[in-house]
Amino acid sequence: MNIEDVWPLFALRLETPRLVMRPIRDEDFPGLVEAALRGIHEPDRMPFGVPWTDWEPERLTRSMAQFHWSLRANATVENWGVSFTVLHEGVPVGIQEMHARNFAGRRTIDTASWLTAERQGAGLGKEMRAALLLFGFDHLGALWAESSAASWNEASLGVSQSLGYERNGVSRAEPRPGQPVDEIRVRVSAEQFVRPSWSLSVEGAERARDHLLGPATSG
Known part of the structure; x- marks a missing residue:
């Protein structure tokens, strides 16, 4: 027995032309x-x-570990979250998250991510989001993907637009006390998704589906 037998998501690996993504x-x-x-x-x-x-x-160090450990500990087939380490040239450069609530009924994934500043501006943010959408739509059977970004965050909103997302409302947030911002919500369907010119390589998809969706509903 190895760690992938204990936690099947560890067998999952997504590979794009420039990135490797793994839980x-x-x-x-x-x-x-x-x-x-x-x-x-x-x-x-x-x-x-x-x-x-x-x-x-x-605090940042401990909280990062605690948050991502909590996603593992609290995952059920109804509600789950998976955080992917994003590796560029073998080095961790960011995290791409995928979450779902009542996936069997909603068939919707929510995404969030960050990328270290020194790797921004080269299209890696778009590449890692596209990889997750390809996995979500083609391997998990999602019908919709949702996300959001602060109204001033043109880079994130630009990535969404380039992948086919449409705006889906505005909400008010206050990430820092006294600094409220508008958050733009966006969503894209499997049909609207603007697919990249490259193909995604996936290992461990079947085991990941069984783990996240349950053997009876994956397929």
Whole structure:
């Protein structure tokens, strides 16, 4: 028996032309923390609903591990979340998340992500989101994908638009006290999704489906 038999998601691996994405393993945390501490965004604006990049390094480090451990611990076939380590040239450079609530009924995934600032501007953010959508639509059977971004976050909204997302409302958030922002919600259907020119390589898809959806409903 190996760790993939204990936790089948560890057998999952997505590979794009430039990236490898795999569910976060404990050994990934040091590299992910180092990537986050090198900087993700300009300090005067907060792109996240929870301002975790403002925290002191010790709190950030522990909270990152606790949050992603909690996704493993609380996953059920009705509600789950999977966080992928994003590797570029073998180095952790960010995280791509996928969440679902009542997936059997809603057939919808929600996504969130971050990419270290030093790797931004080269299309990697679009590549990692496209990889997740390909996996969600083609291997899990999702019909819709949803996301959101602060109204000022043109880079994230631009990625969404380029992949076929349409705007789906506005909500108000306050990631930092006294700094409210509008959040733009977006969504894309499997039919609207603008597929990349490259193909996604997937390992461990069947085991991941069984783990997330249950053997009776995967297929």
